[in-house]
Amino acid sequence: MKIKLLYSCLLLAAAGSAFAQDTPDPAMVQKIREEGLNHSKVMDIAYHLTDASGPRLSGSPGLKRAQDWAVNELKTWGMVNAKREAWGKFGKGWEVQKNYVAMTAPYYHALIAIPKAWTPGTNGPIKGDVILVKADTLTDLDKYKGTLKGKVIIFDTKPGVERTFKADGIRYTDEQLDEMAKAKPQAPGAQRRGGPNSPQFTAMQKARALRAAINTFLQGESVGLVLTQARGSDGTVFTTNGASYADTAKAVSPELETSGEDFQRILRLVKAGEKVSIEADIKTQFFTDDLQGYNVVGEITGTDKKLKEQVVMIGGHLDSWHAATGATDNAAGSAVMLEVMRILKAVNFHPRRTIRIALWSSEEQGLFGSRGYVFNHFGDPKTMELKPEQSKVSAYYNLDNGSGKLRGIYLQGDSLAGPIFKAWLQPFKDLGAATVTISNTGSTDHVSFDAVGVPGFQFIQDPLDYGSRTHHSNQDTYDKLSEDDLKQAATIVASFVYNTSQRDDMIPRKELPKPQPTRN
Structure with a gap:
């Protein structure tokens, strides 16, 4: 009986410790809210990625203009290792x-x-x-x-x-x-x-x-x-x-x-x-002088001796289609993630873990930028041969569903992360964000991380007119961005990044995916 009692006490103590480390710091939450909601630069960032840069088709001069601007801003804000990083061969640019x-x-x-x-x-x-x-x-x-x-x-x-x-x-x-x-x-x-193997796929291939x-x-x-x-x-x-x-x-x-x-x-x-x-x-015009594809990366260096080699990653794809300026797809997500980095610097935050932003290219052609980055840094999803860096990423947070406010987060099947994220969303119920779902959502860059066992998450966003009017269309302009929603999104993501970087433990991981079978 005494052994059972002792075991119960230990469980309660562990639960209490876990709850304590996942209870957001009210003072830091307030600082982040103040900066993100009342001193936001997200619309100015979005302007430079859209109106000032133009369409950002993969390999185009417009994408390079946006990438160069983002790298310069990251450096101006005090980020380190800010650069355009090649991920592999893409092909011809065009505009x-x-x-x-x-x-x-x-x-x-x-x-x-x-x-x-x-x-x-x-x-x-x-x-x-x-x-x-x-x-x-x-x-x-x-x-x-x-x-x-x-x-x-x-x-x-x-x-x-x-x-x-x-x-x-x-x-x-x-x-x-x-x-x-x-x-x-x-x-x-x-x-x-x-x-x-579906009839729909076969019919599409024939067409x-x-x-x-x-x-x-x-x-x-x-x-x-x-x-x-x-x-x-x-x-x-x-x-x-x-x-x-x-x-x-x-x-x-x-x-x-x-x-x-x-x-x-x-x-x-x-x-x-x-x-x-x-x-x-x-x-x-076609551009063939440089066939490489590039991502934008930059960091806030961790300060904890034991944890600074670990990384919290955020990102979204910066490339767009060419009929407009790709505001909701996906200057919105890129602007939010850049604003997150700015917010964390503005509140003078010194994280325990390193925080890294990545703005992907060629997402529209098949997640090529994030897949190339994951292959180069973390491992091969086909063979599941992993590199040492894979074990050092606590989580990757992605934004790529338009300009709508955050309503919560998809767990991508990672049930152990659910209670953690619920606690982190508590301070933002008044902003309309409280939902945590076990469901998966696909077709964007967090999938590349999930494929090699790195916890990758996409936030739930209000659809607005993303699917009906702006996604890949000539209507996808700066005017379709919702300023209040982008401010809200940047504030919440900044809080998630803060909490992930300070937590004693990394975000719990699902079972590793199995190697993909070789096709004859």
Whole structure:
């Protein structure tokens, strides 16, 4: 009986100690709140990453401008080891230098249209009649041989313009947040819908192969310009790439993603037998002098003799698409993380562990920047051969879901971190952040860390109009940023970073992932 009593006392003492180290310091929380909410620089940071830098497509001059500015600011704020760090080969840079297109017959109408990334320009002004090409198979193209030179090509691939009567911008309701908090852990090995063995994936691969073959045919026929209908409505154009960024990629024809309303007007006229003429002058430029990809990194050095070699990491991707200035995707997350570093310096914080920021590139092409960094520093997720640095990272916190306020955090299946994060969110209930969910969220850079067993987390954010209006679109501008939400986000993330850096123990880790099976 005495042994049981002693054991119970020891458990209570351990629990009390753990609770004590995860109870936020009220004085520091107040300092962080004061600086983050009342002396914020987050919108000035966002301005320099968007309006002042321009579009930040991977490998573009705009991305380098933003990276250079961020490195200089980190140095100005007193960070150490601030630099652009190469992660590996990316490919060609590209940017739009001129973009004019209009319908001139049967009457004049300026078109909303964006060059597809990594496609060429028109090599000067062109004028051409619009030809409707119908091709479900390669053999369907035979009838067009020798007839398309200098023409403007469209395809009848969509029935009309997407319409919705839902509000563009939304916030999570209390009921939705409660449902997140009650979520159950995902079953091990559960596969997402649409995986490589799914019918959807197979159909997509076939469609891509057909389009690649059509592109080769059109380029061989020397067409003047290709118009495709963009996803979106009300003048919003969601952009994509029309060619590969690889330095060995084949040449393609000039191609514009056109607003649904403009495209459908042209299509209706052509189908009705009207002569439709287009004039355009598109200039794009490729950059091949440096094919490397780069991330921005910088640090606040730890001060504890035992813990300073350990690291707390924060980040978000700095690259964007090219139709606008990538404000919500993801200048917002990058600005917040830069503001976190500024806040911690401004309150004269000297962390026990080293705090490192990383702003990734080429997230939009497949998390390449963060995956390259993880491979270079922490290990190979395919073989799970880990490097010594992997064991020294307490946690990585990511932000990449737009401009909405933080409502909590995804645990990414790390249940042991749940009680810790709940305690850290307590001081911010008045700011609307309290939800901790066991659920995973994917498709952004924390996944690269999770893949090698480093605790990687993404915060829950209000959606606003991220998915409906700004994500990858020509509407993704500084004007779509929510200042109060970004201030709130930076304040909460700064507190998380503070707590993680001061905690006696590192953030608990899940079981290491298994090596990925070799495919034959």
